[in-house]
Amino acid sequence: MHRNNRNSVLRRWPLVGREAELSGFDEVLPEARSAGFLIFGPAGVGKSRLAEECLDRAIALGYRAGRAVATAAAASVPLGAIAHLLPDGADLSDPVSGFADVAALLSRPGAVRPRMVILVDDIHLLDATSAMLLRQLMDAGVIFLLGTVRSQEGPAPAVSALGHGDAVRQVDLAGFDRDQVTRALERVLEGPVGRSAVNHLLATSGGNPLYLRELVVGAVDAGVLTCDGEIWDMTADRLPGTRRLTDLIRSRLAVAPHAGRQVLQVLSLYEPLSLAHLEQDAEPEVLDQLERSGLIVVVQEERRTAVRLAHPLHGEVLRADMTARCRRDTLLRQVRLLRRTGARRREDAIHLAAFELAATGTADPGLLVRAAVLAAHAHAYPRALDLLRAIPQDHRDFRIELLLGKTLYEAGDFQQAEDVLSRADAMAATEQEVLSALVVRTQNLMWGLGTSYAKVLDVIESARCRVTDPLGRRVLLVNEAAAALTVGEVRHSLALTADLEREGTHAPDAQTWLWAAMTRSMALAVTGRGEEAEGWIRRAIAFGSTAGETRATATQEVAHQAVLALALAESGRLAEAREVGEQAFAGLPDATATADRRMLAFYLARGAWAAGHPAQARRWFAEVARSSRPHTPVMLSMALAGVAASAALQGDADAAEAALAERGRLPATGFFPEERLGEAWLHVARGELTRARAVLTVAAQEAFERGETASEGILLTDLVRLGEAGEAGEAAGRLAEIAAECTGLLHRSRADLAAAWAAHDPDGLLAAADALEATGADLPAAEAASTAAAILRGAGQSRRANAASVRAEALAARCEGARTPALMAREAAVRLTGREREIALLASRSMLSKDIAAALTISVRTVDNHLQRIYHKLGITTRKELTERLLR
Structure with missing residues (x-):
């Protein structure tokens, strides 16, 4: 909708x-x-x-x-x-x-x-x-x-x-949890809802169903909650709500006494605050009454007792009802209280700077810096940005510019991050400062802006002219390896990390090793060596979990889990990959950098596609596309191709066409072979199997030349599933070579599927179905069992054919309505020749004989002759019956 x-x-x-x-x-x-x-x-x-x-x-x-x-x-x-x-x-x-x-x-x-x-x-x-x-x-x-x-x-x-x-x-009755909020939103809005929007609505409503409804009504009315044709998501951070919601909250807050109202106003401007701080300005009885009335909550956070408003929306209404003078007086009163106690606690610096800044528009620059560092460390990026931007220009040095650029990157403002980081690079006076700016800048260019490989190399080369230390040179090599990987220079990336220590404890620099290990793991996964990739990323995760300077940053932790999901998928453990990825995504705070969320979501989408679950894949790809507009064309292009492929697999050709049309309007950003899956499966949805196979053949060759073996395996397997014995035989040879080069059940099962498909071998197909199911590849497994059933029935082995058919139905039931030639008309798909099947699919979509002839560059008479043979084989007499038989 x-x-x-x-x-x-x-x-x-x-x-x-x-x-x-x-x-x-x-x-x-x-x-x-x-x-x-x-x-x-x-x-x-x-x-x-x-x-x-x-x-x-x-x-x-x-x-x-x-x-x-x-x-x-x-x-x-x-x-x-x-x-x-x-x-x-x-x-x-x-x-x-x-x-x-x-x-x-x-x-x-x-x-x-x-x-x-x-x-x-x-x-x-x-x-x-x-x-x-x-x-x-x-x-x-x-x-x-x-x-x-x-x-x-x-x-x-x-x-x-x-x-x-x-x-x-x-x-x-308790408030809604995340799953209940998701279900409610998707039933109301009649479509999938982005996880960030779900999180925002859950956090703002507190799970209260009445508040949730009013927030959704207000957000839809104001155009803050919108759909891009695939998924609903937020277009702004603030939810407007409705007048009814404001009135409800005001009546709820009216029970607070005057002294209690002052406490609520303080918390509305900044929370959480320590109980000890609030007790300086409010009697214990007042705080007890507010807690009993359900207006505040008191919780233990490590060694301090913290106080928050009981509901996020209470703060919105309280702030809206405060005059500018009241807000200023309230903040300055808190400043005096903090200064009276010496602002000794670690978080007091943030409070003091935030209060002074909000009240007067300025604060001590040193205090702003200290508070910004603490806020960024706590992933409170919006607050850190407010503090950093308030620092006067004449107090901004390299350290401040670098922190601002890094915080902008983490907050997802990639273009501003590049502007600031380029200034920081120009201000760098030492080799360490050059490298510190380079690491963040190249990450922002690659994962945030999707900048061209040439520009990233220019930035690295510029730094290389200023770095002579061997450890610094090593950092430059890792940067180059990561950049090469993003544009498909996989072999070069692997070569640059070939001498990487197997354990981080043996590396001269912990953070550089973590980055290099992740890069190498991704490159290995792309080349189809999933088990090796898993080994590297697991060692990185273990090393990064240690305390001290080696500990991985929050950004690295998210990236590590994303790469682990990729490695597990390429190892043939699709279910485990999905579990790892979804668990990591569920634990992401909303403040997590957008680039890292996109990468994790993309690998979840790719895994769902490999499993043959188009609805899940389409939703994840749509999440990536939504968060990639308009700044990251590389990820947007890949995500739109995924949306198209998933929609086409569901039979939604219109959505697939729309996604590919948007992709076609993007600036050229390079070519990733798997992106051609969208185009290929749209041809399948239209019944144009010859065109689909041609697209897959070209894409598979491109993947081979680039060394992207994982993509090549996917493309060749789809070619097998859409082709006849001869074409399957050609692909089977290369898939067998891949299986010999790359360990893992997934590669072996794909090679076995191709060989059995080419040989018309029902026993081989059933064995391949077993192996594919073990990897989690439900759709290819269903197609293998379905094809085996048709072959067995044609050979008069009805009992075995029935068993295989039951097996195929059970596997297909997991595939979320996927529609492929091998599943449609399960028996007819094998009994018809390749050309007959293609003509049958086109005719079932109401195409006239002359249009079919033009699409396949054959004569109308040839089309009609094929149709007569098709009718005879299937025991039907009309195109209506053909449609019912093929699309049932």
Whole structure:
């Protein structure tokens, strides 16, 4: 879906994540001994929404129903909340006889559903008379009570009266977790949602379903949450919300006393703050009251006790309601408190600098530098950038410019990072400063901006003129190796790292070794040597996990996990690669550098493609594409090609065409052989198998010449899957050579698949299916089993054919609706010749004979003759039947 609006979001907002509670209600409602179902939870967690769904289910089952809402005003009048539910003629002047009257009038003896289900919202506000009457009716089996209770209101007599006993089921609703937020968003927006957007919405809403809905409505209305045709994501950091959301939060904050409001205002401007700091300006009783009211949370963080606002949105509203003078006075008061205590704690420097800067627009330059270093170390990049940019120009030296450039890179602002880092390079006065600037700058050029190899080499050569130390020269070589790898100069990259020490403990410089080991691991994986690649990256991870100067940076840790996922995939352990990659991605803070997130997401996408899971692959490729616009054309080109291939494999030719059209408008950035998969599989989706095979043949040759054996293996395997015995035989020879050169089950199973496909060998195909399934390559395994089934059935071995067919169906069920020639028309795909199959696929897509003839450069008569033979072989007589047979 490409568009959305407020009304559609509200109309479709789903009840997700509450399946267990709904099941519990369905279970207790019919039980004669059950009397009620009470839903506890904080405001906005979805108690009323769940209760309404439960009541609707009861009505659908034939129960009579009633609704009531308890309020503080109604509680001042006995039976005020439920008076409208009481039957006419009931006299409650005498409680004993009145109860009997109500019970008799509400009862339906002998009815299939004798009890009435009554929903009461906010039971904790019921008056005592209403609570007593409802309890009597529950105990008498006249009604089944369905109620909601706000859990932060403290004990209430009505809740005690109505909730006690085993006959009443009580459930506690918590806020949504990440999975529940994702499911809700994707059902509402009717499409995948980027992980950064999910994280942002989860963090801002605190998992509160009501807040989440209002944030989504506001973000869609304001154009902050948009879809690029593939995936929904954020276009700005700030979520606008809605007026209703602001009013809800204001009413929630209104319970705070004046002194408590001051504490909340301080936290809205900067959190977390230590409890000891806040206690200097607020009485302990005030803090206790705020905590009991659910407005602040107090947590232990290592050796200090920290205080935060209970909900991120509280800060948004508090800040919006503060005048400029109030904000300034509040900040300066905190500055005085910190200076009074000497600002001894490590984080006090950040607090002091941030408070002074926000209050006055300036701060001591030395303090700003110290605070920026601490903020960057804590991955608080936006705060670090604010502090660094506030340093006066006449106080900026090489160290400040380098830190600013590095922080901009980590924050994903690659062009500004290049501008700053080039200035830092010009300011470098020592060889160490030259190298420090070079390392960050080349990383930004390669992984951030996707700059050409020639420009990166120019930067390295410029540094080489100023570096004479052997260790410094080694850093330059590693930079060159990494740059060579990014543009496909794989052999050169491996040559530059050929003498790398196998263990980091033997290296003269720990950080250089870590970078070189990662680069070498990637190069080995690209050449198909997955097991060697895994060895190098695991040694790098182990060495980088040690304490001290050798410890890997946060950026390196993410990159290491991405390369490990790549190496595992190339080793033929696709499931393990996915697990490693997804676990690493789930643990990424939003502050993680965009380049590293992209690399990890890309390898997850590539692994999903290799497994034959097009929906997963398409989603990951779309994440990479979204985060690559508009600054990183190299990654964007690769991601769009992946989107096209995945969409085509799902039969979505329109989406594939759109992705390739956007890719075609990008500036030329080099050629990566696997990118041709998008073009090839679009041809397949159109039924143009000859063109698809031609594209794959050229791309495989290009990969061979560049030494990118892993890509070559993928391309040749797809060529086998789309070709006939002769073409499969040509590819099988090269795949056998690759299997001999590169260890690993994946290469061997691909070679065996090609050999069996070429030989029309059902036993070989079934053995290849076993081997491919073991690697996690479900789609090629399904195709192998399907093809074997057709061959066996043609040979009259129906029992074995049926077993192979069942096997193929089970494997294909994992492939997310993938549509390939080998899976469509499982029996017909083998019984038809290659030319017949291609013509059949084109005809099934409503192409006229003359159009088919033009596409294949043959005569119309030849097309018609082929179609007659196809109809005869398949036992059909029309193109409609052909479409049903091939696309079922």
